[in-house]
Amino acid sequence: MSGVRVLAGTRKGAFVLTSDGKRDRWEVSGPHFGGWEIYHMKGSPADPDRLYASQSSGWSGQVIQRSDDGGSTWAPVGNQFAYQGTPGTHQWYDGTPHPWEFARVWHLEPSLDDPDAVYAGVEDAGLFRSDDGGQSWQELPKLRGHESGPSWQPGAGGMCLHTILLDPSAPGRMFAAISAAGAFRSDDAGQNWRPINRGLQSEGIPDPDAEVGHCVHRLAMHPARPGVLFMQKHWDVMRSDNGGESWREISGNLPSDFGFPIDVHSHEPDTIYVVPITSDAEHFPPEGKLRVYRSRTGGDDWEALTTGLPQENCYVNVLRDAMAVDSMDSCGVYFGTTGGQIYASADSGDSWAPIVRDLPAVLSVEVQTLP
Amino acid sequence: MIRVVLPAHLRTLACIDGEVHLDIDGPVTQRTVLDALEARYPMLRGTIRGHDGGPRRAFIRFFASELDLSHAPPDDLLPNAVAAGTEPYLVVGAMAGG
Numbered sequence: 001m002s003g004v005r006v007l008a009g010t011r012k013g014a015f016v017l018t019s020d021g022k023r024d025r026w027e028v029s030g031p032h033f034g035g036w037e038i039y040h041m042k043g044s045p046a047d048p049d050r051l052y053a054s055q056s057s058g059w060s061g062q063v064i065q066r067s068d069d070g071g072s073t074w075a076p077v078g079n080q081f082a083y084q085g086t087p088g089t090h091q092w093y094d095g096t097p098h099p100w101e102f103a104r105v106w107h108l109e110p111s112l113d114d115p116d117a118v119y120a121g122v123e124d125a126g127l128f129r130s131d132d133g134g135q136s137w138q139e140l141p142k143l144r145g146h147e148s149g150p151s152w153q154p155g156a157g158g159m160c161l162h163t164i165l166l167d168p169s170a171p172g173r174m175f176a177a178i179s180a181a182g183a184f185r186s187d188d189a190g191q192n193w194r195p196i197n198r199g200l201q202s203e204g205i206p207d208p209d210a211e212v213g214h215c216v217h218r219l220a221m222h223p224a225r226p227g228v229l230f231m232q233k234h235w236d237v238m239r240s241d242n243g244g245e246s247w248r249e250i251s252g253n254l255p256s257d258f259g260f261p262i263d264v265h266s267h268e269p270d271t272i273y274v275v276p277i278t279s280d281a282e283h284f285p286p287e288g289k290l291r292v293y294r295s296r297t298g299g300d301d302w303e304a305l306t307t308g309l310p311q312e313n314c315y316v317n318v319l320r321d322a323m324a325v326d327s328m329d330s331c332g333v334y335f336g337t338t339g340g341q342i343y344a345s346a347d348s349g350d351s352w353a354p355i356v357r358d359l360p361a362v363l364s365v366e367v368q369t370l371p
Numbered sequence: 372m373i374r375v376v377l378p379a380h381l382r383t384l385a386c387i388d389g390e391v392h393l394d395i396d397g398p399v400t401q402r403t404v405l406d407a408l409e410a411r412y413p414m415l416r417g418t419i420r421g422h423d424g425g426p427r428r429a430f431i432r433f434f435a436s437e438l439d440l441s442h443a444p445p446d447d448l449l450p451n452a453v454a455a456g457t458e459p460y461l462v463v464g465a466m467a468g469g
Contacts, residue, residue: 033383057380
């Protein structure tokens, strides 16, 4: 393996960082699309030079950009995200019905085997798919159309579909997560969906163990063991050993079980990472110490990873899509902060260093391990 | 010839350097100008108004001849100075910060 490419989406543009396998010197390219919010960028597993980026602004809405040369050049593709049929309503913050309105694309998930196929998770929560490289988008309407849809409410950041996981071992099985509706599973390539939230407990909703209404912040899966899912919920870190049929809490000895991202080591399916955040009101690390927590036991037992991370006066946040791993022999772990730093570890989290430190607030981080 | 000035972020998106010059047959209205603009630069569809000629995006404004035309009916004729090409039609990003 010859190198690593980090795709960073920020509040004011996109950045592409590249390094060789040592991962100690980085070249930074950007900003691409300066001034625009880049919620997410991701490369195709089938063609690493095919990248997709979600570009948006309050003035001019949504644009989707595509690169066919690894991020050197980009071209806008289709940006029409039309809900299928009459969209109906969900609940607004005050509990009144509110029409479904497209706001932006939060997450792009390219197909595992076709560079021209890509899913988009959007706000207001919906799932779209393109089969022509992003030129046109069709909704997979049964998710938004689930019978519980009219009861869904937005989280503070909007009612977003932010996580899409594709099961490499079972074609057609995919997972999605919505704030604040919960986790959902499809076994037929997104044609039909059902909630998978049994075992979640959320004190902020009227029925703490309701079928839907949970503010799931992020799901993670190891591709070699796709039946095991990990979840960072608003509060609580959770695990499922049966494809989401049921969940159990694995927060264990974390200093706070509030947070946003969660990810899995590329070679060790039971090694997982979270970044504890103080609380839903205080979106910064406990005690002003930026600590990644790692469990090597699939949860419950956690160790703080601090070497190279600021351990005083640090009050940044790490957003849900802003952590990723590479698949080099020594697994690299990466995360971006709202303070504009991207930290990387080339040794599974044992030590960290900023690979760039003064970007706009980082919204997303993805990593490609290049052949 | 109709002169159109776009905000910087849309000029960058469409790889436009300076003003856009459009030739329009028939009445010169906001709709016909934007239709011609989007026909030449398809990547601008959805960024100024809704797709297929939909409503103006909330934080986009249309000015011409020192008038705010943002709320004018899209099929009203634009000022003669715009139709004659002596003054530009301005597509403006509202002062909304961010």
